[in-house]
Amino acid sequence: MDDDDRMLRWEHRTELPLALASLLFLASYAVHVLGQGLSDFWHALCLAVTGATWALFIADYLVRWRISGQRLSFVHRHLLDTMVVLLPLLRPLRVVKTYDAVQRRRGQPRLPLPLRVMAYASLSSLLLGFSGALAVLQQERGAPDATIKTFGDSVWWAAATLSTVGYGDVAPVTPLGRTIAVFMMACGLALLGAVTGSFSSWLLQVFARPEETEGPRSGDRSGGP
Template sequence: MDDDSPAAHWEQRTEIPLFVASLVFIAAYATRVLAVSLPSGWRNLCGFTMLALWVLFAADYVVRWRLSGQHFLRFVSTHFLHTVVVILPLLRPLRIVPLYDVIQRRQGEPRLSLYARVIAYASLSTLLLGFCGALAVYQQERGAPGATMKTFGDAVWWAASTLSTVGYGDITPVTALGRVIAIGMMACGLGLLGAVTGSFSSLLMQIFSRQSDERPPGR
C-alpha cells in the first residue's frame, strides 16, 4: 500500500485511538463478567459502552473498505485480521501488530529486528488472547451444571494451559460455546507458540552464523 494513499493516512490517524478504544472495550466487558454485585445502572453503562465501541469498530471497517477501492469479498479475504476483530471485538487488541508499524512510520525505521518483533508480537498477543479467552469462557461456564471452572482464577489457569498446549485436563469447559472458544484458543496457541519458537530458533541460527563468519580461520 502506498503510504500517501487515503487508506494509509486513515490508518495512521485512527490506529492508536482505536487501540485505546479496544482496551476500554475489554475493561467494560471484564467489569460486566467479574463484578457480579455491580449495580444494574453501571452494568447497563458497560453494555452501552461496549455497543458504542463495536459500532465504532464497524464504522472503521466500512471506511477502510471504501478507501481500499476493492470489492467487499476481496477486501474481506485480504484483510482477515480486520474482519476478525469486527466480528469478535475482544480480539481487537491483537491489532497491536500493525499499530507498532504505524508508530514506526512516524518515528523512522523500526528499532527491533524482525525476529525480535515477531517474538514481542506473539508474546503480547498470547497475553491478550489468554485474558480475553479466560473472560469469555468463564462467562459461559460460571454456574453451568457440572462445571469444573468455579472461579476466574480457574479460567486463567485453564487459558494458560490451553495456550501453552499443555492441557492438564483438570479444568475443562462443559458448555457448547465454551468448547467452541476452547477450540479457537487451541488453534491460536499452536500458531503463536510456533511463531515464537521458530523466530527464536532463526535468531539463534543467525547469531551463531554471524559469529562463525567473524571468527578468523584456524591455522
C-alpha cells in the same frame, strides 16, 4: 495512488482513537464479566460501551473498505481486520501494529525480526488468554458441574490450553465454553508455530555468523601482535 493516500491519511487519523477504543472495549467487557457485585446500572453501562466500541470498529472497517476501492478481495487481504469485526476481543492485537508504526516513524531502530515476532506472539498470547478466560468464565460460571468457577481457574485453564500443556484439572463443560476452547486451541497452535519458527530463525541468525557477534574477543586474541 490517490486511494492509497486517502487510506494512509484515514489510518493516520484513526490509529490512536481506535487503539484507545479497543482497550475501552476490553476493559468494559472485563468489568461486565468480573464485576458480579456491581449494580445493574454499571452492567448496562458496560454493555453500552462494549456495543458502542464494537459499532466503531465496524464503521472503521466499512470506511476503509470503501476507500480501498477493492471488492470482496478486501475481506481476505485484511484478514486480521475482518476477524476483528467478528470477534472484537481480538481488536487490541492491532495495538502491536500501531506501536510498530509509531516506532518506525520516530526513526528508532527496530528490534531484530525474530525478536519482534516473539514480542508479537507473546503479546497476542496474553491478549488472547485474557479475552478467552473472560469469555469462558462467562459461559461456565453458571453450569452445575463446572470446574471453572473463578477468574483464577479460568486464567489457569487458558494458560494450560494456549501452551498445549492441557492438564485437564479444570476444563469447560458447556457446549459454548468448549467452542471457545476449540478456537483457543487453534490459536495456540498458530502461536506455537510463530514462536517456534521465529526462535528457530533467530538462533540461526545469531549462531550462523560467530565472527561478527561473538568473535571479536577471540579474533583480537589470535590476530593481535
